[in-house]
Amino acid sequence: MNFPVELFINSMIAGLLLGGFYAAVTSGISISFGILDIVNIAHPAFIILGSYIAYILNTRFGFDPVLVSIVMLPVFYWLGAAVYQVYYLSFEQRGQEALRGLAFFFGLLFVTEVGLILVFGVDYRYVQAPYIGPSIRLAGFDLPLRMLVPFLLSLLLFAVLQLILTRSFIGRAIMAVSQDPLALRLMAADPIRIKRAAFGLSIATAALAGALLIVIQPVEPSVGREYIGRVFAICVLGGLGSLPGTLIAAMLLGVVESLTSTFYGPSWAPAVAFGLLLLTLAFRPSGILGR
Amino acid sequence: MDNRIAIEGVHAAYGSVRVIEDVTLNVESGETVVLLGTNGNGKSTLMKCIMGIVRPSAGSIFAEIDGVRHDLVGRTTEEIVDLGIALVPEGRRLFPKLSVEENLLLGAYRRSARKQIGKNLGFCFSMFPRLAERRRQLAGSMSGGEQQMLALARALMLAPRILLVDEPSVGLAPILVQRTIESIQELKERYQLTVLMAEQNFSQAIRIADRGYVIVHGKIAFEGRSADELNNNDLIRKFYLGM
Amino acid sequence: MRSPVFFVVALVVGAVVFAASRYVENEYFFFAGYVVLQFIVLATAWNILGGYCGYVNFGSAAFFALGAYATVTIHKLYPMPIPVLMLVGGVVSGIVGFATGYLTLRLRGAFFAIATLALAVVLQTLIINWDFVGGARGAYVIRPNSFPLLGSYIQYLFGMMLLLTVISVAGARAIERSRLGYGFATIRDDELAAEASGVPTLRLKLIATTISGALMGMAGAPFPYYIGYVEPGTAFGLAYAVNSIAMPMIGGTTSWIGPVIGAILLGTVQQVATVTISSAVNLLIVGILLVDFVIIAPNGIVGLVRDRRIGSTTVEPTVFVLLYVLNLLPTIFLAKQGQAAQSIGLVFWAILFFVTYARGRMIGRVWLMVFPWIGAGLSLVPVTSETPVVSTVVLWSQGVAWLAIDPPTAVLIVSLVIQVIGMIYGAALERRTPAMTTP
Numbered sequence: 001m002n003f004p005v006e007l008f009i010n011s012m013i014a015g016l017l018l019g020g021f022y023a024a025v026t027s028g029i030s031i032s033f034g035i036l037d038i039v040n041i042a043h044p045a046f047i048i049l050g051s052y053i054a055y056i057l058n059t060r061f062g063f064d065p066v067l068v069s070i071v072m073l074p075v076f077y078w079l080g081a082a083v084y085q086v087y088y089l090s091f092e093q094r095g096q097e098a099l100r101g102l103a104f105f106f107g108l109l110f111v112t113e114v115g116l117i118l119v120f121g122v123d124y125r126y127v128q129a130p131y132i133g134p135s136i137r138l139a140g141f142d143l144p145l146r147m148l149v150p151f152l153l154s155l156l157l158f159a160v161l162q163l164i165l166t167r168s169f170i171g172r173a174i175m176a177v178s179q180d181p182l183a184l185r186l187m188a189a190d191p192i193r194i195k196r197a198a199f200g201l202s203i204a205t206a207a208l209a210g211a212l213l214i215v216i217q218p219v220e221p222s223v224g225r226e227y228i229g230r231v232f233a234i235c236v237l238g239g240l241g242s243l244p245g246t247l248i249a250a251m252l253l254g255v256v257e258s259l260t261s262t263f264y265g266p267s268w269a270p271a272v273a274f275g276l277l278l279l280t281l282a283f284r285p286s287g288i289l290g291r
Numbered sequence: 292m293d294n295r296i297a298i299e300g301v302h303a304a305y306g307s308v309r310v311i312e313d314v315t316l317n318v319e320s321g322e323t324v325v326l327l328g329t330n331g332n333g334k335s336t337l338m339k340c341i342m343g344i345v346r347p348s349a350g351s352i353f354a355e356i357d358g359v360r361h362d363l364v365g366r367t368t369e370e371i372v373d374l375g376i377a378l379v380p381e382g383r384r385l386f387p388k389l390s391v392e393e394n395l396l397l398g399a400y401r402r403s404a405r406k407q408i409g410k411n412l413g414f415c416f417s418m419f420p421r422l423a424e425r426r427r428q429l430a431g432s433m434s435g436g437e438q439q440m441l442a443l444a445r446a447l448m449l450a451p452r453i454l455l456v457d458e459p460s461v462g463l464a465p466i467l468v469q470r471t472i473e474s475i476q477e478l479k480e481r482y483q484l485t486v487l488m489a490e491q492n493f494s495q496a497i498r499i500a501d502r503g504y505v506i507v508h509g510k511i512a513f514e515g516r517s518a519d520e521l522n523n524n525d526l527i528r529k530f531y532l533g534m
Numbered sequence: 535m536r537s538p539v540f541f542v543v544a545l546v547v548g549a550v551v552f553a554a555s556r557y558v559e560n561e562y563f564f565f566a567g568y569v570v571l572q573f574i575v576l577a578t579a580w581n582i583l584g585g586y587c588g589y590v591n592f593g594s595a596a597f598f599a600l601g602a603y604a605t606v607t608i609h610k611l612y613p614m615p616i617p618v619l620m621l622v623g624g625v626v627s628g629i630v631g632f633a634t635g636y637l638t639l640r641l642r643g644a645f646f647a648i649a650t651l652a653l654a655v656v657l658q659t660l661i662i663n664w665d666f667v668g669g670a671r672g673a674y675v676i677r678p679n680s681f682p683l684l685g686s687y688i689q690y691l692f693g694m695m696l697l698l699t700v701i702s703v704a705g706a707r708a709i710e711r712s713r714l715g716y717g718f719a720t721i722r723d724d725e726l727a728a729e730a731s732g733v734p735t736l737r738l739k740l741i742a743t744t745i746s747g748a749l750m751g752m753a754g755a756p757f758p759y760y761i762g763y764v765e766p767g768t769a770f771g772l773a774y775a776v777n778s779i780a781m782p783m784i785g786g787t788t789s790w791i792g793p794v795i796g797a798i799l800l801g802t803v804q805q806v807a808t809v810t811i812s813s814a815v816n817l818l819i820v821g822i823l824l825v826d827f828v829i830i831a832p833n834g835i836v837g838l839v840r841d842r843r844i845g846s847t848t849v850e851p852t853v854f855v856l857l858y859v860l861n862l863l864p865t866i867f868l869a870k871q872g873q874a875a876q877s878i879g880l881v882f883w884a885i886l887f888f889v890t891y892a893r894g895r896m897i898g899r900v901w902l903m904v905f906p907w908i909g910a911g912l913s914l915v916p917v918t919s920e921t922p923v924v925s926t927v928v929l930w931s932q933g934v935a936w937l938a939i940d941p942p943t944a945v946l947i948v949s950l951v952i953q954v955i956g957m958i959y960g961a962a963l964e965r966r967t968p969a970m971t972t973p
Contacts, residue, residue, distance in 0.1 A: 104828050166393075186378050187372065187397050
């Protein structure tokens, strides 16, 4: 039997594009879980919320979903900051984040999902935009714009985040805050404020990731749960606290998932992330680029 | 412009355990004052009181920065640091997973320090060439002496007026202790700092001290108005020289 | 009470309950009772790991479903009696629990939680792809109509589940008071310190994951016979994952009685509610109660009764607003579900009174409580069961929420104007589309 080279390369390309999108989805978790040590399992719920906001404004007024998400960035930032404030006051401050804090985020995940089901039902929703549908041909391979646009935007998001985290004062403080909050106070920075800003930033990325999600695939409220395994797998695989690691791991997962669904069938794809997660945890818990 | 600290009648306790009792102490502008005492006598707690990390149960702590008087009791640590008082904490407390350079830049988080970032960074690297060589290395992977240098340099990046140094000699080889003490003196002169240093290594500390206090069981047991006075008192002999 | 004595007492109580239930004519009682008992087992099992050790398991549904699918597999090969199935289900889920624990417990606690979350998705994927047990289509398991001696088969299932409940509750209580339980508690309080002082933490955690997983599997084993038709969607249902966390959290996690109280309360409410309320609203209620309790009553109902104290952060502005908005959600949805549903809405109104009172007292405006009172009153009057009125009240109470944050007057006015515009817009929409008739 001949090895289907063309199929393989096509699948690789699809995987890389998908991986770019996964990176956008994971970037928020990479900040909240990877850097701040806050296990925000409700993150996918915020992403789905972003998808629905893009959906509403797209179908009602015909706004571009990505543009909507960029306008929504500050709203999500403040939402995230408020959620962190509640989390800090009720759980982190009292040292109860391990059990009750996790349950709190689980509750939020759940309430958001069920709330969306009650308002919008379980039908799949989709958006319309000029880049959904057409493809460009490059060196004989089709690149669907529906995947390419999210891929490029995701790379842009990573570049911006990496710049913020390594080049700005607040960014460096965010990198430092979970290592030694007291030492940070000795640098005249309030750790709670830094964490609030960082968590706001992480939720802000969910606005963009949500818009990209609904550009790539139709969305219904429980889609978010499929991403929980993926985002944490990517985050751990890439190495906690490392954005470049997250990007590499996301590409890796995208490619492996794409190859799996091409050669074994799409129904197996969700299992890939977990397999990868377990392998990472068992053999290299610090991930690819873990510090 | 004057930069001084005045502590009066400060008491502090952890729960019901009294750590500091009625400590009165002052550091005048441009002085290097040492706080001598062996482990567990309350030196670090006093430092923490000044920095707002531990709240004194009684007494007052004032700081004069560039001629302006500030009441430190009741302020948060961030506010106190922002006034221009820097602490090099015991155990150095670097950010181990950040690079040397990132640690230094974090030191300049304070708004008024950001303006002088280029100048201060240049000075740190010229004073500690070792840090310049290792600027990309993770702070946690450096040796103890290098870490102490980094901790000092990081405090300097804050562009402080008053520098508090808590136990700079802990965990260092004797030759490194000597070098660290000398760098503190050099920094002080270069930046015209007011320095309060808590230290148990008497013979090293005394080399740069203008004057000092001996703290025993949370109380000031002896005040030496000059390095000589400190050198020639019975308490010091008893505690340090075993005579 | 010593543990063996307690076991005997629990057994006697169980037998009395079972004997008494024989006089119940209505078969529905057994169907509902079975579910409540099943939740007691799940909640108790979750609590052995979550409450005693402090390790959160989000994958209860996966362990439950494994037990159920073990039964489906055996049923296809060679049908066996329920007790055997329970044991097999327990062994299968116990092994998976052990394996998950072994791979993740050497890392920080959060990794275990994440792994269990992913485990549910993956096991579901595996089952969907496994044609032998029906794949995505599901499998029929024909329940025998009757059982010798007892008559109806559902009574037999009820009895078996009652027995499992007695065993797991007595077991949890025994663990709590044994050396094992003390070991668990040291892990929960400070794992590093426990390890440093010689507690074999890894071994203890593995014991906990195994026992907890096994009990969940045992609870799932009779499920196919109860339901008659198993498909991945129901067996891996969200309801199991969220209930098995919410029940101990609401009851109280530190003692065996907490999950039992939580499961009986929530389980019963849900069984009563499913008749009148859609299952989505049902899950919403559980989710919101979970968030409410972790904030307002960190130690659950047991803690409320014991300490007579509530979470002190309830009065903080951001926390208050979150609680207020969250608890308004079900009152909106319940208002659309007819009269019976509104009695459940009362629970949320009560929580709204409480948080408004706490916050009002804090800022010296206790009178703000009149707004939730009006809302609750109107939602009970028959005339106002139509949505516009209720939602109007809800919107106004939301205005109160803003008031209670104590913002500058300008912010208050802007927010009220926005809300009035929203109301008018909503009313206009209502008029254009004929109102939905509730059956």
